[in-house]
Amino acid sequence: MMETRERQLIMVVDDELSARLLMRATLEEGGFDVVEAGTVKQALSLFESTRPDLVMLDVMLPDGDGVDLCASLRALPCGRDVPIAMVTGVNDDTSIQRAYQCGATDFITKPISWGTMANRTRYLLRSHMAMRELALSAMRARLSAKVFETSNDAIVVCDAQNRTVSVNRAFESITGYAKADVLGQDPALLLADVGSRIRYQTMWENLDAGGSWQGELPCRRHDGSTFPAWFSMSVARDAEGRPEHYIAVFADITERKVQEQRIAHLAFHDELTGLPNRRLFSDRLSVSLLQARRDGHALAVLFVDVDRFKNINDSLGHASGDELLKQVAQRLQDTVRAGDTVARMGGDEFVLLCPGGDSKAIAARAQLMLDQLEQPYHVMGMALHVSSSMGIACYPEDGDTADVLVRNADAAMYLAKERGRNNFQFYAPELNAGILARLKLEMDLRAALDAGEFELHYQPKISLASGTLHGVEALIRWRKDGAMVPPGQFIPVAEESGLIAAIGDWVVGEACRQHLAWKQAGLPPLQVAVNVSARQFSQPGFATAIGELVRAQGCTPDAIELELTESMLMTDVQRAAMTLAELKGLGFAVAIDDFGTGFSSLNYLRHFPVDVLKIDQSFVRELLDDRAALAIIEAIIALARALGMKTVAEGVETDAQRTLLGERGCCSMQGYLVARPMPSNELAGWVGSYQGR
Numbered sequence: 001m002m003e004t005r006e007r008q009l010i011m012v013v014d015d016e017l018s019a020r021l022l023m024r025a026t027l028e029e030g031g032f033d034v035v036e037a038g039t040v041k042q043a044l045s046l047f048e049s050t051r052p053d054l055v056m057l058d059v060m061l062p063d064g065d066g067v068d069l070c071a072s073l074r075a076l077p078c079g080r081d082v083p084i085a086m087v088t089g090v091n092d093d094t095s096i097q098r099a100y101q102c103g104a105t106d107f108i109t110k111p112i113s114w115g116t117m118a119n120r121t122r123y124l125l126r127s128h129m130a131m132r133e134l135a136l137s138a139m140r141a142r143l144s145a146k147v148f149e150t151s152n153d154a155i156v157v158c159d160a161q162n163r164t165v166s167v168n169r170a171f172e173s174i175t176g177y178a179k180a181d182v183l184g185q186d187p188a189l190l191l192a193d194v195g196s197r198i199r200y201q202t203m204w205e206n207l208d209a210g211g212s213w214q215g216e217l218p219c220r221r222h223d224g225s226t227f228p229a230w231f232s233m234s235v236a237r238d239a240e241g242r243p244e245h246y247i248a249v250f251a252d253i254t255e256r257k258v259q260e261q262r263i264a265h266l267a268f269h270d271e272l273t274g275l276p277n278r279r280l281f282s283d284r285l286s287v288s289l290l291q292a293r294r295d296g297h298a299l300a301v302l303f304v305d306v307d308r309f310k311n312i313n314d315s316l317g318h319a320s321g322d323e324l325l326k327q328v329a330q331r332l333q334d335t336v337r338a339g340d341t342v343a344r345m346g347g348d349e350f351v352l353l354c355p356g357g358d359s360k361a362i363a364a365r366a367q368l369m370l371d372q373l374e375q376p377y378h379v380m381g382m383a384l385h386v387s388s389s390m391g392i393a394c395y396p397e398d399g400d401t402a403d404v405l406v407r408n409a410d411a412a413m414y415l416a417k418e419r420g421r422n423n424f425q426f427y428a429p430e431l432n433a434g435i436l437a438r439l440k441l442e443m444d445l446r447a448a449l450d451a452g453e454f455e456l457h458y459q460p461k462i463s464l465a466s467g468t469l470h471g472v473e474a475l476i477r478w479r480k481d482g483a484m485v486p487p488g489q490f491i492p493v494a495e496e497s498g499l500i501a502a503i504g505d506w507v508v509g510e511a512c513r514q515h516l517a518w519k520q521a522g523l524p525p526l527q528v529a530v531n532v533s534a535r536q537f538s539q540p541g542f543a544t545a546i547g548e549l550v551r552a553q554g555c556t557p558d559a560i561e562l563e564l565t566e567s568m569l570m571t572d573v574q575r576a577a578m579t580l581a582e583l584k585g586l587g588f589a590v591a592i593d594d595f596g597t598g599f600s601s602l603n604y605l606r607h608f609p610v611d612v613l614k615i616d617q618s619f620v621r622e623l624l625d626d627r628a629a630l631a632i633i634e635a636i637i638a639l640a641r642a643l644g645m646k647t648v649a650e651g652v653e654t655d656a657q658r659t660l661l662g663e664r665g666c667c668s669m670q671g672y673l674v675a676r677p678m679p680s681n682e683l684a685g686w687v688g689s690y691q692g693r
């Protein structure tokens with residue numbers, strides 16, 4: 001209210017009208033505005049509505065006591081801070097005493113000196129204002145002192161000559177200096193070294209130019225230990241703009257620096273082993289390549305992969321796997337020379353950068369490393385025998401960028417795996433993308449078998465005459481990274497690499513297990529047909545081995561039908577005939593798959609103890625449109641009949657195909673018309689709902 005008024009407002013409270021009028025006239029003439037009240041009641045209401053800057057209050061009022069009114073005004077929120085002058089008789093000591101207790105500011109004694117009244121009022125207002133400002137600045141000073149003392153940051157105040165005039169408690173605890181040690185001193189005594197003194201100079205230049213500065217300065221404590229400090233410096237100037245005080249606020253940022261360093265370390269290092277990570281390795285390799293190019297030196301990149309690491313991780317747990325990786329990392333570090341870099345690329349893959357050296361020297365070092373890596377590891381109380389494989393790419397012959405060298409070393413590592421693991425291979429340009437993809441697929445296949453990523457799907461086989469279900473064909477599937485890989489994409493690779501033997505054994509074992517499971521679940525006896533690869537069939541002792549495998553599962557061989565192809569039998573007819581005889585002797589059923597597509601000597605066929613000829617789906621597909629296809633099917637059916645064999649038509653997709661096959665005397669069929677291959681858990685439901693059509 002006061003700010004918006006042009007003249008200060010005085011409230012005069014007196015029961016005598018003449019006294020009020022006189023007071024009004026005097027004050028208005030003296031430059032004030034005046035409001036009047038004659039009673040306590042009027043005074044209270046007028047005070048609240050006008051908020052005067054000063055109150056002149058007579059002690060005697062008709063409806064109460066002026067001293068009580070003073071107390072009531074003070075009790076109002078807007079009355080706490082208004083000067084109240086009591087107008088009283090000279091000898092009224094008791095009233096004066098009481099009035100002071102009730103919050104009166106001053107006294108004007110009667111008879112009133114009207115000539116000095118306006119000046120007296122002005123003085124009253126001014127002194128009240130001064131008192132108020134004094135109280136405010138005292139409060140601010142108390143606050144500043146409190147902030148100064150309780151701040152967690154150290155505060156140093158220096159005079160214009162940069163002599164310390166004040167420090168707070170945080171300064172003492174951070175630096176270990178007592179206040180007495182530093183008063184009058186240049187705070188430069190805190191600086192840790194020459195470097196920080198140079199920065200201190202820069203700080204002064206900035207401070208003089210801009211009035212403030214922020215930055216890091218390494219400092220030394222009283223006990224000689226050092227710490228990084230973050231400073232905020234400012235200048236307080238006098239009215240003429242001359243520096244009066246320099247104020248430095250600083251914090252010990254040791255902890256923050258440790259955290260920052262940790263974060264920076266993590267960005268470039270592997271958390272498990274502490275080795276440089278892919279990013280740092282790539283940086284170092286790029287720098288080394290620049291040097292090698294400039295100096296005409298060679299360098300080698302060695303890619304190391306722990307053999308069968310997944311097995312260890314899966315069987316012994318991740319904690320053991322981690323421990324093993326840490327030990328591998330340590331051994332690699334122990335074998336490299338100063339200037340080499342060992343990094344972890346992720347998983348069980350490590351990579352080394354070895355500047356200089358010819359391929360002979362690199363080979364010797366690679367062998368040394370492999371020897372070290374092959375020594376037993378002691379993990380969680382166990383001795384683990386683990387080897388590693390290594391691929392090497394050299395600059396300049398195998399690439400001249402970091403990416404290419406690492407990629408080629410990786411490719412060479414796959415070759416080392418392919419060549420039996422626990423060896424190193426140099427990159428060769430013949431290791432092109434196609435070969436690499438195949439090598440990778442092969443490695444993945446090995447891992448898939450260990451990881452249980454294969455599953456069997458089953459396709460029902462039904463009698464064409466009765467519609468009854470009499471067996472299923474087991475077809476392998478690979479569940480890789482959530483997607484299903486069809487066998488056509490991996491069986492050929494499994495065959496070439498020899499992995500098919502292990503996969504084939506798994507298929508037979510799984511088929512037996514499932515046959516028994518369905519039997520126990522009350523399903524009709526379902527003979528399971530499994531596909532046998534040429535490589536399996538040609539293995540010496542195949543019949544005995546598969547017989548033992550089936551019995552080991554608790555099955556009899558008649559639960560299994562072995563599907564072979566014509567070409568398998570025709571490669572070495574005599575051997576094939578003997579193996580077939582053995583298989584038959586053990587009780588297995590045998591079918592010739594895809595019959596009619598390969599080269600068969602019908603003469604030999606009569607010596608093969610085979611139960612079923614499977615008519616290839618290529619003939620079935622053409623059956624209705626191509627007379628030749630129908631003729632071949634009729635011939636196969638006739639041949640089978642003559643030799644006492646059954647026939648199964650594959651890939652039947654339409655009713656017309658099924659009808660025609662039935663009319664021509666084919667015994668059984670399988671195909672999408674009846675059911676697609678399905679997982680074992682779906683088959684039980686399918687059997688329940690199958691109507692036998």
Ligand SMILES: Nc1nc2c(ncn2[C@@H]2O[C@H](COP(=O)(O)O[C@H]3[C@@H](O)[C@H](n4cnc5c(=O)[nH]c(N)nc54)O[C@@H]3COP(=O)(O)O)[C@@H](O)[C@H]2O)c(=O)[nH]1
Binds near residue numbers: 459475530532
């Ligand atoms: N050595 C092993 N070989 C195996 C094994 N499991 C499968 N295979 C061989 O892979 C080839 C491809 O098999 P797949 O992709 O499973 O295809 C089979 C059927 O799904 C498919 N089929 C069945 N009915 C129909 C149909 O109505 N239409 C249509 N277009 N396709 C159909 O045909 C394939 C049957 O193959 P097969 O009876 O074996 O000739 C394949 O050559 C398999 O032999 C394995 O465990 N080991």
